[in-house]
Amino acid sequence: AQKITQTQPGMFVQEKEAVTLDCTYDTSDPSYGLFWYKQPSSGEMIFLIYQGSYDQQNATEGRYSLNFQKARKSANLVISASQLGDSAMYFCAMREKGTGRRALTFGSGTRLQVQP
Amino acid sequence: EAQVTQNPRYLITVTGKKLTVTCSQNMNHEYMSWYRQDPGLGLRQIYYSMNVEVTDKGDVPEGYKVSRKEKRNFPLILESPSPNQTSLYFCASSLQGANTGELFFGEGSRLTVL
Numbered sequence: 001a002q003k004i005t006q007t008q009p010g011m012f013v014q015e016k017e018a019v020t021l022d023c024t025y026d027t028s029d030p031s032y033g034l035f036w037y038k039q040p041s042s043g044e045m046i047f048l049i050y051q052g053s054y055d056q057q058n059a060t061e062g063r064y065s066l067n068f069q070k071a072r073k074s075a076n077l078v079i080s081a082s083q084l085g086d087s088a089m090y091f092c093a094m095r096e097k098g099t100g101r102r103a104l105t106f107g108s109g110t111r112l113q114v115q116p
Numbered sequence: 117e118a119q120v121t122q123n124p125r126y127l128i129t130v131t132g133k134k135l136t137v138t139c140s141q142n143m144n145h146e147y148m149s150w151y152r153q154d155p156g157l158g159l160r161q162i163y164y165s166m167n168v169e170v171t172d173k174g175d176v177p178e179g180y181k182v183s184r185k186e187k188r189n190f191p192l193i194l195e196s197p198s199p200n201q202t203s204l205y206f207c208a209s210s211l212q213g214a215n216t217g218e219l220f221f222g223e224g225s226r227l228t229v230l
Contacts, residue, residue, distance in 0.1 A: 004158070033217060035218070035219075037221075043204065043223065043224045043226075044221065044223045044224065045159075045206060045208075045219075045221035045224075047218050047219070047220075050218060091158055091159070093158075093159075095217055102147055102149075102164065102166075102210070102217060103149065103161040103164060103174055103175070104159070104161070104219060106151075106158030106159040106160070107158050108156050108157060108158045109158055
């Protein structure tokens with residue numbers, strides 16, 4: 001079974017609008033962390049935001065927020081006021097603390113295109 | 117500047133010709149790891165290292181070797197590359213005890229095996 005599922009291969013959004021990128025996860029480990037990374041066309045992986053499974057509040061970092069719904073096992077990324085520079089591939093990832101190997105399990109990604 | 121440096125960034129090689137992709141980090145991180153990225157599959161972990169002389173297999177280790185003789189370096193070795201190892205490779209590192217455990221990635225190495 002997929003541990004991280006990103007069901008939107010591609011998304012379009014108008015500049016200055018908000019967009020939500022979906023991510024659902026599957027784990028039986030009670031202690032885990034959820035990450036979002038951005039990969040622009042240049043290829044590097046840029047860390048955006050982190051949510052711990054025990055965190056009471058949704059994480060926010062500037063224009064990025066993580067809509068964490070633990071019971072539904074979802075960790076959607078919300079980008080407010082989209083900019084042209086937000087066009088990129090976005091990956092949701094999870095680390096299960098119980099595995100001990102600190103690996104991030106990645107979803108297949110969502111390609112976001114911001115239109116002027 | 118804190119960074120993870122990979123070399124080469126681009127490489128075209130032929131089947132069976134041994135190659136090494138180097139990775140170096142200047143952040144004194146204990147943990148280092150290699151991932152490969154393939155379309156539709158996201159990133160998958162190849163090998164990881166919790167500290168010097170401690171390495172272990174990730175999800176897709178076949179055809180790869182690693183070593184961790186020094187804290188800052190974690191080379192990825194392809195003893196006999198095959199076309200199915202054509203991929204984009206990322207080295208990453210993090211602090212062992214970091215709360216978020218954020219991974220810092222290198223810029224990637226695009227490998228083509230003919």
